[in-house]
Amino acid sequence: MNRCAIVWFRQDLRLHDNEALSTALRMGEDILPVYIFDERIFQDETRFGFRKTGKFRAQFIIESVLDLRENLRKIGSDLIVRLGQPEEILSELAREHKASWVICNRERTQEEVMVQDALETRLWGFGIELIYTRGKMLYHTQDLPLPVQHTPDFFFQFRKENENITPVREPILAPSAIPPLPANLEPGEVPSLERLGYEPILYNEQADMIFKGGETVALQRLKYYLWEKNLASTYKETRNELFGSDNSSRFSPWLAQGCLSPKLIYQELKKYEKERVSNESTYWLFFELLWRDFFRLMGKKHGNKIFLKGGVQSKSQKHLKNNRELFSIWAEGKTGVPFIDANMRQLNAVGWMSNRGRMNVASFLVRELKVNWQMGAEYFESLLLDYDPCSNWGNWNYVAGVGSDPREDRVFNILTQAKTYDPQGDFVRTWCHELANVPPDKIHRPDLLTASERNEYGVGDYPKAIVKIEKWAV
Ligand SMILES: Cc1cc2nc3c(=O)[nH]c(=O)nc-3n(C[C@H](O)[C@H](O)[C@H](O)COP(=O)(O)OP(=O)(O)OC[C@H]3O[C@@H](n4cnc5c(N)ncnc54)[C@H](O)[C@@H]3O)c2cc1C
Helix, strand or coil: CCCEEEEEECCCCCCCCCHHHHHHHHHCCEEEEEEEEEHHHHHCECCCCCECCCHHHHHHHHHHHHHHHHHHHHCCCCCEEEEECHHHHHHHHHHHCCCCEEEEECCCCHHHHHHHHHHHHHHHHCCCEEEEECCCCCCCHHHCCCCHHHCCCCHHHHHHHHCCCCCCCCCCCCCCCCCCCCCCCCCCCCCCCCCCCCCCCCCCCCCCCCCCCCHHHHHHHHHHHHHHCCHHHHHHHHCCCCCCCCCCCCCHHHHHCCCCCHHHHHHHHHHHHHHCCCCHHHHHHHHHHHHHHHHHHHHHHHHHHHHCCCCCCCCCCCCCECCHHHHHHHHCCCCCCHHHHHHHHHHHHHCCCCHHHHHHHHHHHHHHCCECHHHHHHHHHHHCCCCCHHHHHHHHHHHHCCCCCCCCCCCCCHHHHHHHHCCCCHHHHHHCHHHCCCCCCCCCCHHHCCHHHHHHHCCCCCCCCCCCHHHHCC
16 A cells, blocks of 8 residues: 655745655655645734734745645646644644655744644544654755754854855755555645635735745845846945845745745845856845844844843843834834834835845834834734744844843934935835825924925824934934
8 A cells, every 4th residue: 555645835935945745755655745724823913913924925825825726737746725723624634644654844933833743642542643844945054063042142152153064955855756645635725815804905006026936936036136236246345225126036925935045045145156157245145144044043042032022131121011002003104214114104005124224123113102012013923924933033032132142232223224324215215105295305304404494395193203213313
């Protein structure tokens, strides 16, 4: 009798460099690739009442699953798609098909671990084994010089200890053929956005990029960024821009859903350095991918602490309040500080914000408004296209000064940031329509506009600043 392996696709929606899939192909003769839309992820709310997955990411996941199915069909297989609870559906499927193994990439954060643990317990009841594989990080944990528990808490130390020593393994090649599904097995429909309970998406014409989910587009983006447009060679100079899809790689949404492997990015980057150019920019792209690994390792090392108010340091944060009123003003982009409002409105409209924007709005919420940073982190969790538990909560820990590697004294001067990164005010003008006619030298200081200027520029009901912008003027 054929041995059957179920591959449970999670945040690894790709065929290339997929350890779960390649393990299944090595071990089993019958392969059942499965994706489950976990209803809790799409329907539940966070502690502060935001929908866990906002519509942009939901759409991105749907597209990624459709693409995965398409790619599996091209090599003879299919993707079984269900909606419900993975632990129930997978254990039932495994029992029905007398599977020997369910194989999946291991997740390390609380909610994901609860699901995989529940599945494992159910499978034990049927004598079926759950096999965990890896594939999230650039580095393989086994190759790290120190055990995870001894990972340095400071990024620069982590980087120093790894970057020239730890190898990045070759990505696993995508399979060229997979046996077909059993004839009696109904693959199932990929649910629409509506079926998952979302309103249709109206794409915003101000968006500088429409992200489409899936491995196919992810690989195109990699090719475009490195080979077609040579953008990696100038990354360090452009990465802090607020707007413009070519300024940073924009790999993050595909990395978060696993449509793109970091090891493949690394491999292509090394090839690019050999064949085109190797400079500070190409190094910096690798450097940023190291941050991603670092936060993942911090998540592993410190566990649920990354989600707690006191963060990894268990530091008292009593001064930060769950102030819903201030929070809503921030979230809606109505603080009267144009740089903050523009970034928040962009996030609300398209599910995306630049790294520079994220650092500033996070700092503003915590340092200026003294609002509990967890509310901001949950809001990002809901809305970000590229939401990744370790990167999101790790970065919020960091900005709030409760992370493993805090910069406690780091308070952004929002006005200086605005003038540096949006000198002409174009970014603000794009998202704050009330300020569309304000000239560059005044756009970041609406508090200084006279009544007649407000009238002349049509500033209308753009809100009065909730903090004194004056204090940042230097
Ligand atoms: C408050 C806050 C929350 C964030 N939440 C997330 C999140 O949920 N998911 C997420 O992927 N990133 C998050 N980031 C990190 C960073 O903002 C995004 O990774 C980056 O903006 C994505 O754009 P890009 O792909 O063009 O990045 P690039 O600048 O092109 O960088 C290349 C890749 O490196 C990684 N990277 C870059 N910066 C960071 C960083 N600071 N931390 C971790 N990885 C990094 C990403 O995978 C990124 O795709 C957050 C940052 C802050 C300050």
